[in-house]
Amino acid sequence: MIDDLRSVLRVLVGWVDPDVLVFGGPVMFGVVAVLLVVISLRREATVSAAGAFRRDRTSRALAAVLVVAVALAILCTAYRLVTRAA
Amino acid sequence: MSAVLSRPELSGTPHVAVPVTEQIHERRRLSAWTPGFWITIALGTATIVLAALSAGGDADSVPQVFRVLVVTAAACMLPGLPVALLLRMPGIALTMTVAAPLSLAVTVMVAQVQIVAAWWHPIAAQTAVAAVAIVLAVVGIVRTRGHTPRLRFGWLTAVSPVWPGLLVVALGLFALAVRTVEPADAGPTGIVTHVGPFYLGALAVVAVVIVRALTMRTIVAWFMSASVVTLVVVTAMLTALASGNPSFPTAFVHRSIIQVLTENGRLPAPVDARFSWAGFFSGAGQLVETAGLRDAGPFLLWAPVATEILMIAPLLVIGRCVSARPRTIWTGVVLYQLFNWYQQDYFAPQAVAALQYTSLIALVLWQFRASRLPRLRVGRHSPRRTRVTVRLRAVVHRTPGRVWGRGPGWTLAVDLVCLVVIAGMVVTHQLTPVVTVAAFGIATVLGSIRSRWMWLAAATMFLAWFSYGATDYWVGHIDDLFGDVGQVQNAVGGGVAARLGADPRYQDMQYLRLLTSGALLAVAAVGWFCIRRRRGSILIGMLALCPFGLVAVQSYGGEVVIRCFVLASPILAPLAAVAVGHAYRRLTRVGVVRARHAAWSGQGWRYRNRFRIAACASVMGIAALSVVLTIDRGVNTEFETSSPTQVRIGRAVVADAPPDSTILAWGPTPGLADARMFLDVRLGSIDSLACLDDLAACTARQAPDYVVVSRQSAAALRLQQGYPTSVLREQLSQLAAAGYEPMIDANGILVYRRDDAPSIEVTP
Numbered sequence: 033m034i035d036d037l038r039s040v041l042r043v044l045v046g047w048v049d050p051d052v053l054v055f056g057g058p059v060m061f062g063v064v065a066v067l068l069v070v071i072s073l074r075r076e077a078t079v080s081a082a083g084a085f086r087r088d089r090t091s092r093a094l095a096a097v098l099v100v101a102v103a104l105a106i107l108c109t110a111y112r113l114v115t116r117a118a
Numbered sequence: 119m120s121a122v123l124s125r126p127e128l129s130g131t132p133h134v135a136v137p138v139t140e141q142i143h144e145r146r147r148l149s150a151w152t153p154g155f156w157i158t159i160a161l162g163t164a165t166i167v168l169a170a171l172s173a174g175g176d177a178d179s180v181p182q183v184f185r186v187l188v189v190t191a192a193a194c195m196l197p198g199l200p201v202a203l204l205l206r207m208p209g210i211a212l213t214m215t216v217a218a219p220l221s222l223a224v225t226v227m228v229a230q231v232q233i234v235a236a237w238w239h240p241i242a243a244q245t246a247v248a249a250v251a252i253v254l255a256v257v258g259i260v261r262t263r264g265h266t267p268r269l270r271f272g273w274l275t276a277v278s279p280v281w282p283g284l285l286v287v288a289l290g291l292f293a294l295a296v297r298t299v300e301p302a303d304a305g306p307t308g309i310v311t312h313v314g315p316f317y318l319g320a321l322a323v324v325a326v327v328i329v330r331a332l333t334m335r336t337i338v339a340w341f342m343s344a345s346v347v348t349l350v351v352v353t354a355m356l357t358a359l360a361s362g363n364p365s366f367p368t369a370f371v372h373r374s375i376i377q378v379l380t381e382n383g384r385l386p387a388p389v390d391a392r393f394s395w396a397g398f399f400s401g402a403g404q405l406v407e408t409a410g411l412r413d414a415g416p417f418l419l420w421a422p423v424a425t426e427i428l429m430i431a432p433l434l435v436i437g438r439c440v441s442a443r444p445r446t447i448w449t450g451v452v453l454y455q456l457f458n459w460y461q462q463d464y465f466a467p468q469a470v471a472a473l474q475y476t477s478l479i480a481l482v483l484w485q486f487r488a489s490r491l492p493r494l495r496v497g498r499h500s501p502r503r504t505r506v507t508v509r510l511r512a513v514v515h516r517t518p519g520r521v522w523g524r525g526p527g528w529t530l531a532v533d534l535v536c537l538v539v540i541a542g543m544v545v546t547h548q549l550t551p552v553v554t555v556a557a558f559g560i561a562t563v564l565g566s567i568r569s570r571w572m573w574l575a576a577a578t579m580f581l582a583w584f585s586y587g588a589t590d591y592w593v594g595h596i597d598d599l600f601g602d603v604g605q606v607q608n609a610v611g612g613g614v615a616a617r618l619g620a621d622p623r624y625q626d627m628q629y630l631r632l633l634t635s636g637a638l639l640a641v642a643a644v645g646w647f648c649i650r651r652r653r654g655s656i657l658i659g660m661l662a663l664c665p666f667g668l669v670a671v672q673s674y675g676g677e678v679v680i681r682c683f684v685l686a687s688p689i690l691a692p693l694a695a696v697a698v699g700h701a702y703r704r705l706t707r708v709g710v711v712r713a714r715h716a717a718w719s720g721q722g723w724r725y726r727n728r729f730r731i732a733a734c735a736s737v738m739g740i741a742a743l744s745v746v747l748t749i750d751r752g753v754n755t756e757f758e759t760s761s762p763t764q765v766r767i768g769r770a771v772v773a774d775a776p777p778d779s780t781i782l783a784w785g786p787t788p789g790l791a792d793a794r795m796f797l798d799v800r801l802g803s804i805d806s807l808a809c810l811d812d813l814a815a816c817t818a819r820q821a822p823d824y825v826v827v828s829r830q831s832a833a834a835l836r837l838q839q840g841y842p843t844s845v846l847r848e849q850l851s852q853l854a855a856a857g858y859e860p861m862i863d864a865n866g867i868l869v870y871r872r873d874d875a876p877s878i879e880v881t882p
Contacts, residue, residue: 061578079568083492085494
């Protein structure tokens with residue numbers, strides 16, 4: 033299974049400098065943390081005390097950026113896991 | 119009068135769905151509980167004084183019991199108690215639901231940072247935590263001036279002294295049982311066949327008192343708590359107190375891990391997975407240093423009682439979300455203790471992690487119950503299919519309102535508390551954060567949590583620690599980790615079938631364990647059916663089942679099934695209590711007209727008898743469940759219990775072994791643990807069935823310096839693997855022929871040394 037994962041990652045991020053991927057993990061985790069703080073603060077500023085069903089356009093844009101940041105964080109982590117694992 | 123503005127629904131119905139009584143309840147309790155601030159100042163001061171004494175080397179001037187109590191209370195209440203009070207959590211149960219896990223998480227995080235950074239200053243760190251707590255308490259006292267509640271002592275006289283007196287009688291009978299029971303005599307049926315009449319008498323008295331406490335006109339919280347604590351002491355501490363050692367021997371290994379950390383002030387070489395999640399051990403090490411103790415030994419014995427006392431608060435909060443009846447809520451607490459046979463409440467990371475998980479679930483459920491839900495307007499004349507689709511989509515996209523009477527700052531502060539607790543959990547335990555992420559995910563999908571990204575925050579923290587904090591672990595085990603994913607059959611087989619053992623009587627006892635957990639699950643299902651129309655019922659049901667998803671992810675060394683039940687029980691028990699309460703009410707139900715008619719005609723005794731019969735049935739039920747709990751908890755006593763002398767010998771063998779020597783244990787040997795087993799002594803065990811078939815030959819091939827066989831090893835081989843004692847004797851004689859000679863033979867421990875290995879002198 034690990035070998036399969038290695039092959040997939042080689043296709044996905046084989047063209048990226050490995051150092052960038054190794055150091056990109058902590059950076060992306062930091063970005064995710066900052067985005068979560070921003071989203072939480074915006075939630076309390078925009079969602080009323082009675083709750084809501086819809087979110088405004090900025091919130092949706094922030095959520096999209098968060099998804100991308102999480103995906104990159106997972107990619108960097110997976111790369112580090114499979115390249116260093118025995 | 120109906121106490122609900124409109125019918126509560128989960129699926130976003132067009133009305134405000136918070137009961138009126140709940141709103142009043144929340145608003146009345148906004149003022150903080152000021153005595154808690156004074157308790158914080160007293161405890162913080164005691165901690166600082168103790169830390170100063172320890173730093174000066176004078177800690178021994180204070181009795182050890184007092185030191186252990188102070189640092190344990192500090193770990194559970196500082197700085198969480200003043201934070202919870204400043205957040206004005208309503209009621210003592212919710213206050214402690216925030217205070218205990220937050221305090222433990224802060225202690226863990228502070229200590230873990232020092233260990234990872236190799237900057238070990240535990241006494242200064244604990245002093246700083248206590249000082250911060252005192253400052254917060256002073257702020258709280260200043261802010262709540264003029265709101266000092268009147269001291270009331272009515273609760274003291276709310277219960278006739280006869281009933282607390284009976285609890286004392288029960289403890290007295292238990293003390294007599296402890297003096298007469300000999301855990302080493304336990305056989306395949308465990309300890310239950312040796313408990314004697316005093317123990318059974320203690321169980322009967324506790325059952326009577328619990329039924330009395332539950333059937334009083336008004337539930338008295340302190341009396342109910344005292345009854346539950348007595349139940350825990352009687353059912354969980356028999357073998358521990360009788361043997362003078364913790365009943366679960368892994369606690370000795372944990373003591374050794376803490377010793378490694380406190381002596382070196384940094385993480386050692388990655389010889390054990392537990393060092394990759396060392397938060398609990400770092401935190402415990404900080405407490406050991408603050409209290410000026412030699413090691414963590416004094417914490418081991420009473421750890422189960424401390425853990426279960428802390429569990430009462432989140433159980434009450436969960437119970438309050440499941441039912442509005444105080445009797446049902448407290449019945450849930452009692453049932454949780456009666457079905458808690460898993461022995462995962464010993465001095466271990468999973469005990470702390472389970473408490474934190476339960477508290478987080480309690481907070482999520484309480485916030486959902488106490489918050490407003492947005493209104494949804496669906497055209498009455500729309501097609502039914504459209505209405506269902508719209509409502510389902512609305513639930514998924516719903517962000518609940520804030521808790522009644524609380525602002526955005528409060529909501530963000532509670533989110534921060536949850537994040538700190540999750541952070542503490544992530545560095546403490548491998549498995550529990552996975553369930554936490556799943557639980558928050560479920561709450562998000564059901565639109566039941568205002569912090570819709572909490573699951574992602576928890577997952578990010580877990581992934582970040584796993585990737586960068588636990589590197590040493592996954593570098594060597596990644597195939598095992600990924601290999602378990604999706605292997606449900608293996609996980610269940612390893613957790614159930616492989617643990618049944620070989621001895622027929624031992625197997626019967628294991629089947630009883632399975633039956634007990636299955637019964638809780640079945641009764642909880644009935645309880646859920648009873649509350650299926652209650653607001654949040656789907657959320658509660660999903661959270662109860664959520665831990666069982668672990669079997670699809672990990673086998674956890676064959677322990678995953680037990681861990682699933684450990685994490686699910688805090689919700690299963692309150693649900694089961696609903697079913698029990700329902701049955702009790704049906705049994706005692708008397709129609710108003712019939713009761714009046716009976717009273718007029720002098721036939722009232724017929725209906726009073728119903729209550730008497732129900733009370734007697736309850737006493738017998740609780741007593742029977744207590745006996746079953748004693749059986750379940752004590753099945754493995756024969757190979758888990760140990761005497762203080764055995765522990766001393768086992769520890770000395772490891773501690774005094776020459777550097778770089780190897781020790782092979784032929785089965786579980788409680789007490790065979792010391793810090794050196796993680797440093798320069800290699801401690802091995804029999805790890806394959808082929809080796810079990812020919813122990814002597816396998817040992818000769820491995821050529822360890824020392825071989826340890828104990829009474830417990832023989833018992834485990836007999837009960838779990840089916841090897842009679844004669845086979846072990848034969849193997850020992852073959853071992854002697856293979857060049858090993860007996861070195862120590864005392865108190866049920868037999869240590870062989872290889873001919874060329876130096877002798878270890880241990881005084882029995």
